[in-house]
Amino acid sequence: xxxxxxxxxxxxxxxxxxxxxxxxxxxxxxxxxxxxxxxxxxxxxxxxxxxxxxxxxxxxxxxxxxxxxxxxxxxxxxxxxxxxxxxxxxxxxxxxxxxxxxxxxxxxxxxxxxxxxxxxxxxxxxxxxxxxxxxxxxxxxxxxxxxxxxxxxxxxxxxxxx
Ligand code: FE
Ligand code: FE
Numbered sequence: 001x002x003x004x005x006x007x008x009x010x011x012x013x014x015x016x017x018x019x020x021x022x023x024x025x026x027x028x029x030x031x032x033x034x035x036x037x038x039x040x041x042x043x044x045x046x047x048x049x050x051x052x053x054x055x056x057x058x059x060x061x062x063x064x065x066x067x068x069x070x071x072x073x074x075x076x077x078x079x080x081x082x083x084x085x086x087x088x089x090x091x092x093x094x095x096x097x098x099x100x101x102x103x104x105x106x107x108x109x110x111x112x113x114x115x116x117x118x119x120x121x122x123x124x125x126x127x128x129x130x131x132x133x134x135x136x137x138x139x140x141x142x143x144x145x146x147x148x149x150x151x152x153x154x155x156x157x158x159x160x161x162x
Contacts, residue, residue, distance in 0.1 A: 010122040014061055015072035017115050021054045027081045035101055036094035040152055047145050054138045061131045080108050095160035102153045109146040116142060
C-alpha cells in the first residue's frame with residue numbers, strides 16, 4: 001500500500017502501537033513476577049491495568065479514523081521485551097535484578113512516549129482532535145510511569161544494589 005498522506009502515517013503508527021501495547025499486556029506479568037521490591041512489583045501490576053486501557057483507547061482511535069483495529073508487529077517492542085525477559089531470567093542479587101528491570105521498563109516507556117508524542121502531533125495536524133485528546137491521556141500515563149520508575153530507582157533500588 002502506498003502511504004500518501006499524514007493521515008496514512010498516523011494509521012500506520014496506530015497499528016504499530018496496537019501491537020506494542022498488546023505485547024506489553026503479555027510481558028508485564030513476567031516483569032512483575034521477577035521484581036522483588038514490593039513497590040516495583042505493585043508498579044508493574046498497576047501499569048498492566050493501565051496498559052489494558054491503552055489497548056482499548058487505540059481501538060477507539062481506529063474507530064475515530066473509520067478503520068478496523070489492526071496490529072502491525074512492533075519489532076522495536078519485541079526487542080525491548082526480549083531484553084526484559086533476558087534480564088528476568090538472569091542469576092542476580094534481587095536488588096540488582098530490580099535495578100535492571102527498572103532500566104528495561106524505562107526503555108519501554110521511552111519508546112511509548114516517543115510514539116504517542118508522534119501520533120498526538122500528527123492527529124492534531126490532520127484535525128483529528130479527539131484522537132489527540134484520547135491518546136494524550138495515554139501519553140501522560142506513560143510519562144508518569146517513567147517518572148515513577150525513576151523515583152523508585154533513586155529511592156530504594158539503586159541504593160540497595162550498591
Ligand atoms: Fe502503554
Ligand atoms: Fe507504558
